Amino acid sequence: MSGLQLNDVYQARQRIASLIRQTPMEYSPSLSRHMGVAVYLKLESQQITGSFKLRGASNAVAQLTAEQRARGVVAASTGNHGRALAYAASQLQVKATICLSQLVPSNKVQAIRELGAEVCIVGRSQDDAQREAERIAQEQGATLLPPFDHPAIIAGQGTLGLEIIEQIPDVAQVLVPLSGGGLFSGVALALKAANPNIRLHGISMQRGAAMHASLEAGQPVHVQELPTLADSLGGGIGLDNRFTFSMTRALCDQLHLLDEASLGNGVRHAYFEERQVVEGAAAVGISALLDGLIEPRGPIVVVVGGRNVDLEQHQRVLAGANQ
Known part of the structure; x- marks a missing residue:
């Protein structure tokens, strides 16, 4: 399993x-x-x-090595995972970049920005946002933290x-x-x-x-x-x-x-x-x-x-x- x-x-x-x-x-x-x-x-x-997303995001950020923390984290989200990751990263002084599709409601986008994360809005689906997150992870060396898998x-x-x-x-x-x-x-x-x-x-x-x-x-x-x-x-x-x-x-x-x-x-x-x-x-x-x-x-x-x-x-x- x-x-x-x-x-x-x-x-x-x-x-x-x-x-x-x-x-x-x-x-x-x-x-x-x-x-x-x-x-x-x-x-x-x-x-x-x-x-509930704060539980998983906090556990993932808390396990990062010092080198990984220095390079930051990136994720795609429909809103709640991004908000949770932005909060957890801010608590542990880690830079977070959150990729969202145009379908994500504006209130969730604003909440993520207010937590200090960098926001990238791209495409019309979660899959589009995921591809952008993967690109950023590869180019910047940031740790990709997916919403669930x-x-x-x-x-x-x-x-x-x-x-x-x-x-x-x-x-x-x-x-x-x-x-x-x-x-x-x-x-x-x-x-x-x-x-x-x-x-x-x-x-x-x-x-x-x-x-x-x-x-x-x-x-x-x-x-x-x-x-x-x-x-x-x-x-x-x-x-x-x-x-x-x-x-x-x-x-x-x-x-x-x-x-x-x-x-x-x-x-x-x-x-x-x-x-x-x-x-x-x-x-x-x-x-x-x-x-x-x-x-x-x-x-x-x-x-x-x-x-x-x-x-x-x-x-x-x-x-x-x-x-």
């Missing part, structure tokens, strides 16, 4: 303890009533940079799984947003090691779900990136994927795809019922529950991955739009 071990996740937790916060686990009365079993929200949206990134995200099992020891099912698979792989690695009977659900959108298409094909494939309310889940998994494809294939019990209307419902429920401002990609677990896609076996934990939504878009969605 991969060379990652549970011990890598525990080491990551020690390494990043001073750089991240342990996030709240909140009981949801409304979703518990809807499901007929206890449902909890793991509010990773309350992480310092507004998303990297052992240190996966181990860092896995610390979220450790928190889940400690906060809800008898958890039966966990719903995890699924894009490139870094979060899913790390969380699933930690949870399945604790209890192989925990059911892991990967949740994504219908519009451009690259991991789903790749699993269906039996190998990583290219998928066109399309505009979606779950913009943070966009982008490919890399045709030369080394870790997350095999880990997701081995550890995912069920994968669900949601249409745009379902994503909008999830964002609205999070706001009106849970009093949480979240982005579309973070609401996918809530959406899956509302759609009746998950059997009522609890306790259920829903990973709410991020809050870095464009507020004008959020207002439109609250008013009934799904884009």
